[in-house]
């Protein structure tokens with residue numbers, strides 16, 4: 001990287017001001033209490049769908065832009081390029097426009113129409129690859145070709161965010177829980193795409209010396225769970241996750257296994273059935289990974305009940321369901337993919353009747 005000129009330095013300062021001013025205009029996200037059938041256990045959903053770009057990737061994109069700007073990696077006029085399964089690209093397209101830079105998203109061809117439309121609406125360009133494992137090299141190549149910067153969320157997510165606090169998602173959750181009957185959660189339940197959110201929350205729990213445990217739910221075909229169980233980082237499945245935003249074909253560099261207390265595999269049909277179940281109970285449409293999170297949270301609630309333990313569980317509403325009307329909310333789309341929700345909907349009904357979610361065997 002060449003040294004920053006005085007002109008570039010002034011441009012960087014203005015870009016940082018715009019990103020900070022945007023944060024200053026934004027409000028914190030809500031923490032909804034969701035009534036569940038397990039007495040003594042309270043479940044909360046941190047609603048990350050209410051960010052200006054509709055998902056928890058708004059926080060990540062802001063952090064990545066500030067990190068890259070302060071490092072001198074983003075220069076006036078140079079395009080920002082990202083490898084993404086969609087949501088990060090939507091949020092980065094927003095910040096690229098805010099600071100006045102071109103944006104290119106390198107994404108799997110399977111990315112939802114709704115997300116592509118959003119990226120283009122923010123002025124971004126979409127570049128497609130067939131295999132989900134091809135996004136990394138292709139994004140690097142595109143950045144070199146156009147003299148741009150490859151943002152590389154999968155490497156930098158865990159370090160671009162200040163895990164000690166600075167109003168990160170973990171600090172916000174603990175502040176919002178302060179007046180609840182169980183203010184310190186027994187469990188926080190999340191899922192992993194970059195792994196950045198679980199790294200931030202897990203480190204914060206340890207740094208603040210909370211007894212709270214962290215569970216990460218993983219969808220079908222994802223490398224994270226095997227990598228965590230075997231304590232290795234070279235697991236490669238090569239398969240695309242059907243739950244957008246989470247589950248990866250390789251263990252991403254931002255996945256910090258050492259801060260995770262437990263992991264759970266959640267079948268895709270269970271995630272989607274629980275997504276619909278949650279939307280009905282909450283009165284707002286949630287996305288697929290929120291279904292994964294809530295299935296895992298109800299599993300944890302059932303285990304707590306069996307152990308005679310009271311307490312609270314906090315999980316994330318990662319994005320809204322409007323982005324998935326032509327996929328997870330479309331019965332024909334599910335049927336084409338052989339996804340049968342009925343057995344999982346029945347288990348959820350049994351949960352409502354008994355307060356115990358039948359476990360997967």
Ligand SMILES: *Cc1c(COP(=O)(O)O)cnc(C)c1O
Nearest residue numbers: 087192193194195197245289318
């Ligand atoms: C990225 C993402 C996640 C996971 O967050 P990470 O911090 O990247 O691990 C969950 N749900 C959705 C919809 C996402 O886009």
